[in-house]
Amino acid sequence: MALRLDVPPEVVPGAQPDKAKKRRDKPGSWKLAIKRDWRLYTLLALPLLYLLIFRYLPMAGNVIAFRQFQPGGSIFGEKWVGLKYVTLFINDPSFWQAFQNTIILGVLTLVFCFPMPIIFALLLNELRSQKFKKFVQTVAYLPHFMSVVIIAGMILQNFSMNGTVNQIAESLFGTTVNFTQDPGWFRPMYISSEVWQTMGWGAILYLAALTRVDESLYEAARIDGANRWQQTWHVTLPAIRPTIITLLILNIGTFMAVGFEKILLIYNPLNYATSDVISTYLYRVGLESSNFSYAAAIGMFESVIGLTLILSANAISKRVAGTSLW
């Protein structure tokens, strides 16, 4: 791409050389840029306005974490109260329980949900029948296209007292479990449904990467006497490594936001001990009890941790693996 930009002026037809010269005369002048590209800037106006109002204004709105907020008043609050709300949540045991639950669910998600798509893609890649491969893919992507409300409905029904999971439990162990209300079962329920939801679609980027692996590498490995497993270990995995790392960084970035909408739909007061995460806790504090400033302080804490996580993951992988998002 860069080459095309450097086409020598004499081969560029028409008015181009003139423009190019002008650009060289006053490099970086906004006046010139606007004169030349004002139509492009008009195209940008609405999208930028959107970003400003719906993305950056709320970021600024986080100041209410440090200010007194009056519903119906200014969105930036009324007067400074310093770290009042920060100290409030630091001393709030419910917050720390939610914090702990968030970390545990986040780690479990990384451990169980992150590797599954890789394994799934590798297994799909071993299939010789393209038709069967396509069939499995088509079915496995399906949960990704379902609304989280529908997913939640399915989870609650399958794990209900007379749902399928309990039917199996009863025939195997002779007992039933109240999965949807017992705090001890929330995590298995959440993680297993998360694997169900994400495994198929998560494989898609790996499958895309796998199609680009150089066939001659396998041939060379075979000549060197590598068996199928060694080929996978020494050729396939290194080839998709950048994809794995990129997705790992992105996953770490969403670590703190663990399935907020899904948890909100499937949890209930009986299992808060394990199900309540930071985002659901701040939802209840903020929108159900109308403690906006308090909830904003918690939300800011969450976003800052999320941003820190992704920045560090990116920096580490840049140094260690040489792959990074930016």
Next chain:
Amino acid sequence: MVNKTATAIRGVAAQGVLLKDMKVSRGMRIFRAFNLVFLLLVVFLTVYPFLNIIAQSFSSEGFINAGQVNLFPMGFNTETYKLILADSTFWNNYGNTVLYTVVATAISMVLTTAFAYAIAKKDLKGRSVFIGLAVFTMFFNGGLIPNYVLISSMGMRDSIWAVVLPNAISVFNLLIMKSFFENMPRELEEAASIDGLTQYGILFRVVLPLSKAIMATMVLFYAVANWNSWFQAFLYLDNPDLFPVTIYLRNMIAGVTTAGSAGGTAENVGQIAANIQSVTIVLTVIPILCVYPFVQKYFFSGVMLGSVKE
């Protein structure tokens, strides 16, 4: 002569491959059998909840409650379908979903296309700032509370705008579209500009007609997301006449309403809930299932486009 030798060599090569194949074949065959079984199991486990929901939707409450409904309906019953299909709230909410999906997708497409086309121009001054502004929002956002406060303060509560505007631009989609525009041959646009077309003219008469595939992909991306979304509506809509069908379903799951409540006396509400929920789920999923074959194909190519970016 040459041909003959080539054939001979090929023959030997084929034999060699064959031999090798046979040598590894036992371990390989076991693996393949295991792989096949495993993947079939994945297929079954993925489809099972859907089949279970369909079976429940056609079953009578007694059998569901006794935990006897798995893959096939027990005590075949279509009464609940009739009940839901006769519920005017259901149809009203379904209509809302269609309306929100169409409006939101249209807004998203206009904003995303305009944005992507402009930032795809490599010599646009300020380009990297605009890209940065968009990408930063992928990793850091204002959070629930400030968003809620802002949207409420703009008087958007209980209006369609609270549903269709706040998530109008998906940065992920934006980046896919941008890389598509970037990969268009520059000569096309140069030729058009020599023919006297302005940047608007180039966009509308040259670039967009050549971008039908990516446009279709984007429309499907946005439409599916909007069809499935519920949280904006849940936060900002209080008037039941404005609810999308996802909220209808959500309220049913949360036990707020047993819609089509004609069905239930207090004690059998719990029983029929599973049946009614299943019917509603099936009716909500049907449109997605109808477009799914197309969506799946386009989604895949969209993701491929996005992933070749680097």
